[in-house]
Amino acid sequence: MQFDIITIFPELFDTFKTTSVIKHAINKQVITINIHNLRDYTDEKHNKVDDTSYGGGVGMILMAQPIINAVKSIQLPNKKCHVILLSPSTNFFNQEKAKKFEQNFDQIILICGxxxxxxxxxxxxxxxxxxxxGEYVLTGGELASMVIVDTTSRMVKGFFEKDNVxxxxxxxxxxxxxxxxxTKPEIVEEISVPKVLISGNHQEILKWKxxxxIKYTN
Ligand SMILES: C[S@@+](CC[C@H](N)C(=O)[O-])C[C@H]1O[C@@H](n2cnc3c(N)ncnc32)[C@H](O)[C@@H]1O
Structure with missing residues (x-):
């Protein structure tokens, strides 16, 4: 599965890509993560990618054309591609979406605002x-894109050594x-591990688990 992330802060992904299981999955070629600097896709002077808001407003807005250029040039031909814009909107990410992404697409492009x-x-x-x-405002879409890449990658076959994880x-x-x-030790701050878990009785352990x-009722 291939992830392509469009950002103005590529360096934020350096540790993400080179740590722990994500790093291993990249090395095993189970996933690919490409980071694209939005500034490489602008025709504006000084690699400008943002401008003031029509109608007035406090902050700057990322311009449309560099992002459109980036998406068009990154999209793989003849592959099932899904383009996601990160936003504090109301279409919330969850495990089910991660599973659908893994099942239905070869390439996910994430645009970080x-x-x-x-x-x-x-x-x-x-x-x-x-x-x-989630229902909060981040300074940028980079952390959100990492959440989506991390969760979706865990669904990809071969991500874990063992398939039953x-x-x-x-x-x-x-x-x-x-x-x-x-985990060990058996007693921490006078609190013991439930006895059934150290009983060796696999039937009882399964029943306990x-x-x-907990039923999720949200
Ligand atoms: C400071 S936010 C912009 C907030 C916007 N002015 C508003 O009030 O809705 C900058 C960028 O961070 C990202 N972002 C912020 N909160 C997010 C969230 N909860 N989920 C996903 N992306 C988020 C989006 O890409 C957004 O364009």
């Missing part, structure tokens, strides 16, 4: 879906939150 946002004509021309990661995870099998987890997962 900044300042006061993005010229509306980007939405009208190259965007398939506008996505928010996702089996009992929160949100995967129906709307459940995973049962509580414990089943009854201790």
């Amino acid at each position: 900044r300042y006061e946002g993005v010229d509306e004509r980007v939405k009208q021309t190259v965007v398939d879906e506008t996505i928010s990661i 996702l089996e009992n995870e929160s949100y995967i099998n129906g709307k459940y939150i995973e049962y509580p987890q414990y 089943e009854t201790n997962k």
